[in-house]
Amino acid sequence: GQNIDQPTEMTATEGAIVQINCTYQTSGFNGLFWYQQHAGEAPTFLSYNVLDGLEEKGRFSSFLSRSKGYSYLLLKELQMKDSASYLCAVRRLTGGGNKLTFGTGTQLKVEL
Amino acid sequence: KAGVTQTPRYLIKTRGQQVTLSCSPISGHRSVSWYQQTPGQGLQFLFEYFSETQRNKGNFPGRFSGRQFSNSRSEMNVSTLELGDSALYLCASSLAGMGTAEETQYFGPGTRLLVL
Numbered sequence: 001g002q003n004i005d006q007p008t009e010m011t012a013t014e015g016a017i018v019q020i021n022c023t024y025q026t027s028g029f030n031g032l033f034w035y036q037q038h039a040g041e042a043p044t045f046l047s048y049n050v051l052d053g054l055e056e057k058g059r060f061s062s063f064l065s066r067s068k069g070y071s072y073l074l075l076k077e078l079q080m081k082d083s084a085s086y087l088c089a090v091r092r093l094t095g096g097g098n099k100l101t102f103g104t105g106t107q108l109k110v111e112l
Numbered sequence: 113k114a115g116v117t118q119t120p121r122y123l124i125k126t127r128g129q130q131v132t133l134s135c136s137p138i139s140g141h142r143s144v145s146w147y148q149q150t151p152g153q154g155l156q157f158l159f160e161y162f163s164e165t166q167r168n169k170g171n172f173p174g175r176f177s178g179r180q181f182s183n184s185r186s187e188m189n190v191s192t193l194e195l196g197d198s199a200l201y202l203c204a205s206s207l208a209g210m211g212t213a214e215e216t217q218y219f220g221p222g223t224r225l226l227v228l
Contacts, residue, residue: 033216042116042202042219043155087155099168100145100217104154 004103006088011109012078020073020106022088031091033100034062034073038084046086047073075108083110114139116205116220124226130191133223137184137205143167144186145217146178149200158201161186162208190225198227 003025012018024032031050035043049055049064049071061074075082085105092099117136125131137144145168146158157170161180178188184205190197201224204217 035219042221045216045218048216089155094168099157099160099170101157102147102155 004088004090004101006086006103006106008104009107009109011111012075014078014080014110014112016078017074017076018078018108020075020086020088020108022071022073022103024069024071024088024090024103026069026090026092026101028093029066029090030093032062032064032071033089033091034060034071035087035089035102036084037087037105043087078110080110080112083108116203116218118201118203118220118223120223121221122224122226124228125193126228127193127195129193130189131193131225132187132189133201133203133225135186135188135203135205135220137186137203138218140207141205141218142184142208143206143215144180144184145204145206146186146188147202147204148172149202149222150198155202158188193227195227198225200224 006022033048034046036046037043046060047062049062054063059076064071085107087105088103089100119134143162145160147155149155158172159166159178160168164180175191180186200222202222203220206215206217
């Protein structure tokens with residue numbers, strides 16, 4: 001089976017940097033995704049890692065260590081609009097197919 | 113290019129009824145996955161369809177079923193509704209679902225189902 005853990009809630013200040021961690025246990029690992037979900041809306045894709053290391057996309061960066069089963073999402077220059085739930089999802093090889101298992105999400109609150 | 117669309121957006125049903133939800137993937141996408149999202153359980157995988165065949169299945173009872181048409185549009189059906197089925201049902205599409213680096217799932221706006 002799979003187990004994905006991420007903090008339930010985090011609070012940060014506008015303009016600051018925040019790191020959201022995600023740990024996972026799975027067999028057949030085939031990639032880790034981060035999605036952002038605003039209240040009442042659909043998840044939107046942020047980043048994808050399949051190899052170890054850091055992927056940077058503007059104010060967002062994501063890091064992966066496969067040996068440690070660990071990823072983090074780094075958000076820089078926080079803005080109020082970044083207040084949302086951040087979902088970590090692991091894709092597992094199933095002989096083809098696209099099965100994602102999601103963590104329960106980290107609710108980020110950005111304050112002035 | 114239009115995104116993933118889902119209909120209806122909101123639905124109210126009573127216990128024991130059945131419901132059918134529809135999803136149209138992004139043009140050219142052939143893989144469609146369905147998820148249930150609730151405050152307590154988060155996003156949970158229901159099933160995935162590719163080329164009109166169910167390719168992956170989550171741990172949901174047989175009351176939850178789906179199908180995919182030749183144009184990649186998909187429907188999911190829930191029979192004998194229970195109060196606990198109240199949730200946001202999300203559909204996501206990707207190109208071919210082959211697990212390559214380019215395979216990202218894009219979500220529709222969801223159907224919010226309330227069972228009374």
